[in-house]
Amino acid sequence: MEKLKLMSLYTAFRKDLSFIEKELEQSVDSSSPVIRQASLLLLRAGGKRIRPIFVILSSQFGEYSLDNVSKVAVSLELIHMASLVHDDVIDNSDVRRGFETVKARWNNRIAMYTGDYIFSRALVSIGEIEIPAVHQLLAETMLEICKGEIIQIEYQKRVDQNFRDYLRRIKRKTALLLSSSCELGALASNAETEIVGKLKRFGYFAGMAFQIVDDILDITSTDEKLGKPAGSDLLNGHLTLPTLYIKDDPDFQPYLKSAFEGSLTEEDRVKMLAFIRQSGAVEKAQCVSNLYLNKAVLEVESLPEGEAKRSLLQIAEFLSKRKY
Amino acid sequence: MEKLKLMSLYTAFRKDLSFIEKELEQSVDSSSPVIRQASLLLLRAGGKRIRPIFVILSSQFGEYSLDNVSKVAVSLELIHMASLVHDDVIDNSDVRRGFETVKARWNNRIAMYTGDYIFSRALVSIGEIEIPAVHQLLAETMLEICKGEIIQIEYQKRVDQNFRDYLRRIKRKTALLLSSSCELGALASNAETEIVGKLKRFGYFAGMAFQIVDDILDITSTDEKLGKPAGSDLLNGHLTLPTLYIKDDPDFQPYLKSAFEGSLTEEDRVKMLAFIRQSGAVEKAQCVSNLYLNKAVLEVESLPEGEAKRSLLQIAEFLSKRKY
Numbered sequence: 001m002e003k004l005k006l007m008s009l010y011t012a013f014r015k016d017l018s019f020i021e022k023e024l025e026q027s028v029d030s031s032s033p034v035i036r037q038a039s040l041l042l043l044r045a046g047g048k049r050i051r052p053i054f055v056i057l058s059s060q061f062g063e064y065s066l067d068n069v070s071k072v073a074v075s076l077e078l079i080h081m082a083s084l085v086h087d088d089v090i091d092n093s094d095v096r097r098g099f100e101t102v103k104a105r106w107n108n109r110i111a112m113y114t115g116d117y118i119f120s121r122a123l124v125s126i127g128e129i130e131i132p133a134v135h136q137l138l139a140e141t142m143l144e145i146c147k148g149e150i151i152q153i154e155y156q157k158r159v160d161q162n163f164r165d166y167l168r169r170i171k172r173k174t175a176l177l178l179s180s181s182c183e184l185g186a187l188a189s190n191a192e193t194e195i196v197g198k199l200k201r202f203g204y205f206a207g208m209a210f211q212i213v214d215d216i217l218d219i220t221s222t223d224e225k226l227g228k229p230a231g232s233d234l235l236n237g238h239l240t241l242p243t244l245y246i247k248d249d250p251d252f253q254p255y256l257k258s259a260f261e262g263s264l265t266e267e268d269r270v271k272m273l274a275f276i277r278q279s280g281a282v283e284k285a286q287c288v289s290n291l292y293l294n295k296a297v298l299e300v301e302s303l304p305e306g307e308a309k310r311s312l313l314q315i316a317e318f319l320s321k322r323k324y
Numbered sequence: 325m326e327k328l329k330l331m332s333l334y335t336a337f338r339k340d341l342s343f344i345e346k347e348l349e350q351s352v353d354s355s356s357p358v359i360r361q362a363s364l365l366l367l368r369a370g371g372k373r374i375r376p377i378f379v380i381l382s383s384q385f386g387e388y389s390l391d392n393v394s395k396v397a398v399s400l401e402l403i404h405m406a407s408l409v410h411d412d413v414i415d416n417s418d419v420r421r422g423f424e425t426v427k428a429r430w431n432n433r434i435a436m437y438t439g440d441y442i443f444s445r446a447l448v449s450i451g452e453i454e455i456p457a458v459h460q461l462l463a464e465t466m467l468e469i470c471k472g473e474i475i476q477i478e479y480q481k482r483v484d485q486n487f488r489d490y491l492r493r494i495k496r497k498t499a500l501l502l503s504s505s506c507e508l509g510a511l512a513s514n515a516e517t518e519i520v521g522k523l524k525r526f527g528y529f530a531g532m533a534f535q536i537v538d539d540i541l542d543i544t545s546t547d548e549k550l551g552k553p554a555g556s557d558l559l560n561g562h563l564t565l566p567t568l569y570i571k572d573d574p575d576f577q578p579y580l581k582s583a584f585e586g587s588l589t590e591e592d593r594v595k596m597l598a599f600i601r602q603s604g605a606v607e608k609a610q611c612v613s614n615l616y617l618n619k620a621v622l623e624v625e626s627l628p629e630g631e632a633k634r635s636l637l638q639i640a641e642f643l644s645k646r647k648y
Contacts (some may be wrong), residue, residue, distance in 0.1 A: 030471065032471060032474055032475060032478070034474055034477075034478060035471070035474055086436060086437070086440065089432075089433065089436060108413075108432065109413065109477055110474070110477060112410060112413060112436050113410070113470060113473045113474045113477065114474070115440075116410065116439075116443075116470040116473065117467070117470040117471060117474060119440075119443070119466075119470075120463060120466040120467035120469075120470045121467060123447070123459075123462070123463035123466060123467075124460070124463040124464060124467055126463075127456075127459045127460040127462075127463040127464075128456075128460065130456040132451075132452075132454040135447075135451045135459050136448070136451040136452065138447070138451075139444060139447035139448040139450075139451040140448060140451075142443075142444040142447060143441070143444035143445060143447075143448055145444075146437060146440040146441040146443075146444045147354065147356060147359070147441060149437045149440065150356055150358055150359055150434065150437045150438070150441060151356060153358075153433055153434060153437065154356070154358060
């Protein structure tokens, strides 16, 4: 039902979004059965298509061309997909959004190269855009994301980390690609420099808020809604914002230790989640998310009026309140 | 000593090559210790820098600009390095060119992301070139290489394959990137279309010849010179040209079976290599390599006279006769 609510926000741009969806499917249609099946598995697992919708909306502030928008949007969604495939290797995940992962159905090697393949597809898609700044920005964004992925491994199972470490990590993990989605959408439609800057910052702040909510949901939501066990972040050795608030609490530490060691029983997982939920950490994290969201809204408020502006504001609000 | 011989071919372009070498080192100088160490490990393991030298030489047929040449050359060498890191994950290699591999010193996950990082670095380097065709060609090349990598897994340990399967594999594994090195070098210096085509085909044919020799050396060379055990291709489940000639020989099949099953003893590895060497398969493979080399030379012969043309011919000859 909440998925429907998000889709209704997209109504005004539904036609363009479904055009992009078809282009996405076509772009991963390979003659290799493994690549085709793995890519389609990923595509069908869906996701919210936030990057494409950010590209569409940001492009509305310049000379909108569905052709350009689609190339950029497809490219960004593919990069996102590729990074998910590689993340599943890192996190050893067998299930994502309720679907079997590529590494589970095949193996880590296939997952690695499927990711590489989808990355390359992304480059082919954006390669047709003849704006040098677009290529430079995309390359820089990918570089930072990769750096972030290695840093994420370095920080795995480490308790000696602080809020700044966390924020830096989610910046690279999520906010940068959303920020670049907005910036690239604006650049590809030749929007004014000042507007490009505002959209870029909107994407960044919305992305930070989005990821914090994601990390909260990993604690507060159900296995069913998440499509994976609640508490997966901790089970995978990742400290997130809510858990950073209580990592030094002596009553929490035994759970943390077992989770990182991989020895947490199912019973203790349930107890651990209950403990975090009643600790006040979730509310604190929600506050930080709201602060970012306010910053995102501020950037949008000074943009020219219109359907795109209204949609950006609605999406920002939706992202902060989502329950899945 | 043979390494010296190759370097002497490079004399005329040594200054530019060492500029590119420095740019390569700088481009992987990351603030993350793991990335920096892993990248430097790869860089120092060296290699022949064939891609950079092909870029330099091809650029000589247009308006040569070291700045552009360097960006393209760095990008291609980084893509090559990145694919080596990912290959070592696939092949489970602990040693490459006598150096410990990234996956051996750290682990598969670090190797995967180091590869991703180096890929992204490659994009940043070439991102500064404002010629759309360059980006398109690079993206298409990477796509084909990735496809090739997945196909290589699909064909691993399969004996029901033929010469065409092998040629298609080495095209994607090696020839395409060398072909694109030449083409991109020529494109980045605005060489004439006809010349671009010749250089592109030269790179392709030279690449095919090069890879066949590489696969021969895996059989005929020593563990010491190879920096890894001779026969590694078979131990990793890859049938190459020499072994395709004898894969159906009943006297060879027991070796093949054990090699693919991972149960080949050290004694039998030595016997297996001796068997292949005396079978005539190596000579047949060498003939095929020479055919490709002749085609490469034909392309170069019609190019304008000069130092670059002479060097391309010398390199082609060298590549076919190399012993490491």
